[in-house]
Amino acid sequence: MILVGQFDSPFVRRTAVAMNHHGIAFERKLLSVFKDFDEMLEYNPLGKVPVVVLDNGESIFDSRMIIDHIEQGASADKRLFPLEPEARRNVMRIEAVAIGLAEKAYERGIEYARRNPDKIDEAWSERLKKQIFSALHWLEALKPDPWICGDSLTQADITCAIAMTYIREKQQVSLSKGDFPKLDAHCDYCESLPVFKASAYSAAEADSSGWLPRSR
Ligand SMILES: N[C@@H](CCC(=O)N[C@@H](CS)C(=O)NCC(=O)O)C(=O)O
Secondary structure, three states, X not given: OEEEOOXXXXXXXXXXXXXXXXXXXXXXXXXOOOOOHHHHHHHOOOOOOOEEEOOOOOEEEOHHHHHHHHHOOOOOOOOOOOOOHHHHHHHHHHHHHHHHHHHHHHHHHHHHHOOOHHHOXXXXXXXXXXXXXXXXXXXXXXXXXXXXXXXXXXXXXXXXXXXXXHHHHHOOOXXXXXXOHHHHHHHHHHHOOHHHHOOOOOHHHHHOOOXXXXXX
C-alpha cells in the first residue's frame, strides 16, 4: 500500500497511525496539496490528502473511508471503532468533533497563510476561532485518563491527540500552557506511543509544503 501525503496533515497522520496500529505496512508518496497540486489531482479528483493506493492499484481517499477499509476484518480487541452500538456512537461523536477541530484549524490557517493580507475575512476568522475553542473545551471536558473512551486506544484518541499536535505546531490559534491541561496530557501521552512516533508530525514536511503562516 502507498499512503500519499505529508505528516503535517492531521488527516494523513490519523490514517497512518491507524495503519500502524493494525500492523499494515505502507510506503509513503510525499506529495504536497499545494506545490504538487496537479499530480495530486491524478490520485484524487479533489486533489486532497490522504489517499491510499491499494496493492491492486485502486485509490481510496478521505481518511474516514481509508480507516473504515483498514478496520474491516480486524479482531474485536484491535478495533479503533468498537462494534457495540452505543460505544461505537460515542467514539464516532468524539471523532467527529476532533476531525471538525482539525478542519476548522486548517481553514483558519489558510485564512492567514494563503490569502492576501488585505483580503483576510476577519469576521470569518473570528467565527473559526470560536468553533476551535468551543471544540477544545468540549473535548477537555471529557477528561481523558489516559483514554477518552473505555480502557483502550480508539479513533477518538488518535484524532483528538493529532488535532491537538496540529494546533500546537501550526498555531492557527495561540494556546497557553494550562489552557487545556487534560488535552495536553492526553496529547503528550498518545504522541509518546510507538504507533504515533512511527508517523510523527514533520516540521520539515510542513516547511517544504508551501504553507506559510503569517500571523494569527
Ligand atoms: N475529510 C478529509 C479532509 C482532508 C483534508 O482536508 N486534507 C487537507 C490537507 S490537511 C487537504 O487535502 N487540503 C487541500 C484542499 O482542501 O484543497 C479527510 O478526512 O481525509
